Structure formats: structure tokens, C-alpha cells
Amino acid sequence: MIPVNEAEAIILKAIAPLTETEIVGLGEGHGRILATEVTGKLDIPHWDNSAMDGYAIRAADVPEQPVKLQVIETIPAGEVPTQTLQAGQAARIFTGAMLPEGADTIVMQENAEREGDMVTILENPTRGKFVRSQGDYYRAGEPLLQAGMRLGAADIAVLAACQCPKFPVFRRPTVAIFSTGDELRSPTDTLQPGQIVDSNRYALTAFVESIGAIAKPLPTVPDDPAKLKETMQAALAQADIVLSTGGVSVGEYDFVEKLLEELGAEILMRKVAIRPGKPLTVAKFPDGKVYFGIPGNPVSALVGCWRFVQPAIKKLSGQKDNWQPHFVWATSPETLKGAGTRDAYLWGNLTMTETGYSFTRPSGGHSSANLINLAQTNALAIVPKGVAEIQTGDRLRVMLINS
Structure with a gap:
């Protein structure tokens, strides 16, 4: 053996x-294996934008607080600012909206008081606070996703955000x-x-x-x-x-x-x-x-x-690595018997407790012909060959199963 x-x-x-590949679109890519390295065409973020609802300001205008600034523009997400901030000015801005020229900081609306076309800044913010700068997350032309990756939901989102609507995958x-x-x-x-x-x-x-x-x-x-x-x-x-x-x-x-x-x-x-x-x-x-x-x-x-x-x-399938099953360490509330000269793979359920993973066996017989109590199990506990039994509470290796 x-x-x-x-x-x-x-x-x-x-x-x-x-090695054979095919081109698929975003709607077909989930779970597929990427065949080549992908590079994006856009910086992420595409431009400086606000991470909060509030006011775009120049940090130099607020050496201390409170300070009153003139609100010269309102910038919702999706619109391009039309004015450049000068000394003593601010712009009302919303999450995801593009920063106007001259602005370098965002003050949350909770830390400001608006009255007419004036806003009182109630904090002394650090320069760049709540600003998502262009290219902070990714620079166009750099490697984005690697060949051999199995594409998950987040990977598909990345491809979409970087305007990669089609890409090669292994068949x-x-x-x-x-x-x-x-x-x-x-x-x-x-x-x-x-x-x-x-x-x-x-x-x-x-x-x-x-x-x-x-x-x-x-x-x-x-x-x-x-x-x-x-x-x-x-x-x-x-x-x-x-x-x-x-x-x-x-x-x-x-x-x-x-x-x-x-x-x-x-x-x-x-x-x-x-x-x-x-x-x-x-x-x-x-x-x-x-x-x-x-x-x-x-x-x-x-x-x-x-x-x-x-x-x-x-x-x-072309997946680069991580071929082997995923193993974790757990304990069991019961003694688990070995199989002599063979590794025993015992089916059951793995759950997370306050002290770590716990493995429990289903009720009923555990014959290899008994399909009934295999249903809804999610793991296989391993008693290595030569080990007669693993005692209650002792650590054991458990393999997660994909059913």
C-alpha cells in the first residue's frame, strides 16, 4: 500500500x-482560471476623491479651529468640479466625489457647522485626511492579477473596475x-x-x-x-x-x-x-x-x-498552486479510533468554538457503505496510521471537504 x-x-x-485557452467576459469569469497576467488601463482611484460626506478644504486654511470658510460649490458624486479652491474657501462634497483643484483635505460634516454660504470648521485636520488620492490602490500598466488564479467575486470586481471586460482563461x-x-x-x-x-x-x-x-x-x-x-x-x-x-x-x-x-x-x-x-x-x-x-x-x-x-x-485546470486539500487543527469531544496500518479518514462536522475548531462525528454507523450520515458533513478527521486512537481533547488534523 x-x-x-x-x-x-x-x-x-x-x-x-x-494549455488551451478561451476568451470570456465578466459574466462568465467567476471560478475560471486566469491564463495570462492582466494589467489594467486605469489608475485606481481614477482621480482624487472624497472618502466622506463633508467639506473639501485647504489644510493650510485651518491652522487652528474654529475657522470660517466660504462655500463656493457643491460637488456630488459623478460631477466634475467647476471651480478652484482659493485661500479661505471650501466646497461641499459627497462620498466618492472628485476633489476640486486646490483642495487637499476633507472635513467630515459632523465636524463642521454650515450657515448660508459659510461653514465653520470645528477641527484641525491633518493634510490629506479622508482623501483617496489617484493611483493610491493601483497604477495603470502595473500587474493587476496573476496567471493561474482562480477568479473569485472580488477578482471579477477588480477586472470590471479596471475596464477589463474580456480576458483569457484556461478551458x-x-x-x-x-x-x-x-x-x-x-x-x-x-x-x-x-x-x-x-x-x-x-x-x-x-x-x-x-x-x-x-x-x-x-x-x-x-x-x-x-x-x-x-x-x-x-x-x-x-x-x-x-x-x-x-x-x-x-x-x-x-x-x-x-x-x-x-x-x-x-x-x-x-x-x-x-x-x-x-x-x-x-x-x-x-x-x-x-x-x-x-x-x-x-x-x-x-x-x-x-x-x-x-x-x-x-x-x-491551470491553477497555479493550492491544489492540495485545506487542513486545520481541531479537537474532538470523543475518542477517535485509528485504522492500524492505514490513515483513518473519519467524516463529520467542523465548527468554530471560542477555543478553536471542534470536530464531531455524526450519529449512526460509520461503514464506507453508509452514505446516509455522510450528508451535510464538511470535514474529515485524520487518525494517522499506527495511532490506535486520539483521545478526547487532543489535537488532530482535519481536512475540509468541498461537497
């Missing part, structure tokens, strides 16, 4: 990031998904004795789409080598990564590994020291495509995806 961290390293080494990875097994049926079928619903098809489709890839679910495949090989070929023809569930153990109906070799793949691993999810077949084809054969048990399938497939898809 390959240790978990070594398995992750082997998988990431096998993945070559995509989204495609992932073909199918399940194997004579017992599998659709959620709309009437089940006969011995039959179960193919929930993995829907879980893995949701998983793939949640990290920005394009899922291509294929029909369920019976335990027939010829039909399985045909489906594997079809999957490889239309996707960058193939993700199949079932058929990767050592039973008489487990054909995946043998067929991968027949199709010309190099088997990179067969088993990983993790529970659940020990059977993990990973193979790479000469054209760079990667095949993941994961267990059919629904919990094992998702744990394998969260721990191993997610980093692979993130790297493939």
Missing part, C-alpha cells in the same frame, strides 16, 4: 496542466464518469431484490462540477469486460480525466486494471494506505490522460475524490 502523501505526489506528478477540464456493476439501477427504476441505486453517478457529477470542471456522466456499465472496455475507450476519447467507480478490488468481477493495461495505460498505483478507499487504481496513458478507478462504496468513492481526484483536477 502506498502512503497517502506519496500517492498524492505521484498523482500530481502525472498531471500536466492544460475547463472534462471528466468522464461512470459506474460499474450488474446491481446498479437508476433512481427512477423499480428496484428488484439485490439491486441498488447508482448514487455515485450523481455524487461524482456534483463533485466534479463543484470544482469547476465539466462532468460527462456515461451510462452504468454491467460486469461485462467487453462492454466495460468499450465504455472506457469512449470515456477516454471525450475527456481529460476518467473517473469510474467499482471493479478495482480483487474479486472475480473486478476487470478495470487488466483492461487499462490492454488499452496501453501505465498503472501508477493500486492500493493506498487509507480507510475508507484503499483500492485506488490510477493509470496514465501516453497522451497524458489519467484514469482513476475508485471503489464503488459511496463513502469510499467520495473520500477518494476529495483526497486525490480534487488536487488532480485543480492542477489540470
Whole structure:
């Protein structure tokens, strides 16, 4: 069995990031991976402006307070000042409005008293107070956003503010998904004795789409080598990564590994020291495509995806870094049992308390076939191999999951 961290390293080494790009607009960019460095065309702020409602003044006119100044203009946001401030003058100004020539300071309206066209300044402000100067945040032509970034809401706002309405992103990875097994049926079928619903098809489709890839679910495949090989070929023809569930153990109906070799793949691993999810077949084809054969048990399938497939898809997508899962330290109100020679990944819920993160397990059985209490969980606590148990209140490493 390959240790978990070594398995992750082997998988990431096998993945070559995509290079194909496409141009998208602001409305399509959220969650995409930026393909090139972006530079903006505008200074941010575009011009000196006020950070407060109040009065634009010359700081030199207020060596002490109170001082009366003549109000010569009112400047709302969106309008250009028409006058230049001279000694002894002020302008009524609103948040975001452009500073008039000659002004260098803003006095909040709470620190001023207006009477007719005169205003009394009740404070002695420092020069530049509440002024947002042109280019303070960003200078046009400088690097704005880096290639390999996954664009979030704030990044889209930055692109919009700097008038970058279109930009290049890497194309989204495609992932073909199918399940194997004579017992599998659709959620709309009437089940006969011995039959179960193919929930993995829907879980893995949701998983793939949640990290920005394009899922291509294929029909369920019976335990027939010829039909399985045909489906594997079809999957490889239309996707960058193939993700199949079932058929990767050592039973008489487990054909995946043998067929991968027949199709010309190099088997990179067969088993990983993790529970659940020990059977993990990973193979790479000469054209760079990667095949993941994961267990059919629904919990094992998702744990394998969260721990191993997610980093692979993130790297493939062109994301520069941060491929690995996010881990935090927590404590648990109960003792957590280990899995002997394997790392135990125990599903549950991570919450923040006054003293730090706390991890709790859901009620019910914790078999890899029990999909029920996996619902609404958000983390996997890790008991390292060789550790019999982690006692109540002891620190433990917890992996956040993206469901």
C-alpha cells in the first residue's frame, strides 16, 4: 500500500496542466482560471476623491479651529468640479466625489457647522485626511492579477473596475464518469431484490462540477469486460480525466486494471494506505490522460475524490498552486479510533468554538457503505496510521471537504 502523501505526489506528478485557452467576459469569469497576467488601463482611484460626506478644504486654511470658510460649490458624486479652491474657501462634497483643484483635505460634516454660504470648521485636520488620492490602490500598466488564479467575486470586481471586460482563461477540464456493476439501477427504476441505486453517478457529477470542471456522466456499465472496455475507450476519447467507480478490488468481477493495461495505460498505483478507499487504481496513458478507478462504496468513492481526484483536477485546470486539500487543527469531544496500518479518514462536522475548531462525528454507523450520515458533513478527521486512537481533547488534523 502506498502512503497517502506519496500517492498524492505521484498523482500530481502525472498531471500536466492544460494549455488551451478561451476568451470570456465578466459574466462568465467567476471560478475560471486566469491564463495570462492582466494589467489594467486605469489608475485606481481614477482621480482624487472624497472618502466622506463633508467639506473639501485647504489644510493650510485651518491652522487652528474654529475657522470660517466660504462655500463656493457643491460637488456630488459623478460631477466634475467647476471651480478652484482659493485661500479661505471650501466646497461641499459627497462620498466618492472628485476633489476640486486646490483642495487637499476633507472635513467630515459632523465636524463642521454650515450657515448660508459659510461653514465653520470645528477641527484641525491633518493634510490629506479622508482623501483617496489617484493611483493610491493601483497604477495603470502595473500587474493587476496573476496567471493561474482562480477568479473569485472580488477578482471579477477588480477586472470590471479596471475596464477589463474580456480576458483569457484556461478551458475547463472534462471528466468522464461512470459506474460499474450488474446491481446498479437508476433512481427512477423499480428496484428488484439485490439491486441498488447508482448514487455515485450523481455524487461524482456534483463533485466534479463543484470544482469547476465539466462532468460527462456515461451510462452504468454491467460486469461485462467487453462492454466495460468499450465504455472506457469512449470515456477516454471525450475527456481529460476518467473517473469510474467499482471493479478495482480483487474479486472475480473486478476487470478495470487488466483492461487499462490492454488499452496501453501505465498503472501508477493500486492500493493506498487509507480507510475508507484503499483500492485506488490510477493509470496514465501516453497522451497524458489519467484514469482513476475508485471503489464503488459511496463513502469510499467520495473520500477518494476529495483526497486525490480534487488536487488532480485543480492542477489540470491551470491553477497555479493550492491544489492540495485545506487542513486545520481541531479537537474532538470523543475518542477517535485509528485504522492500524492505514490513515483513518473519519467524516463529520467542523465548527468554530471560542477555543478553536471542534470536530464531531455524526450519529449512526460509520461503514464506507453508509452514505446516509455522510450528508451535510464538511470535514474529515485524520487518525494517522499506527495511532490506535486520539483521545478526547487532543489535537488532530482535519481536512475540509468541498461537497
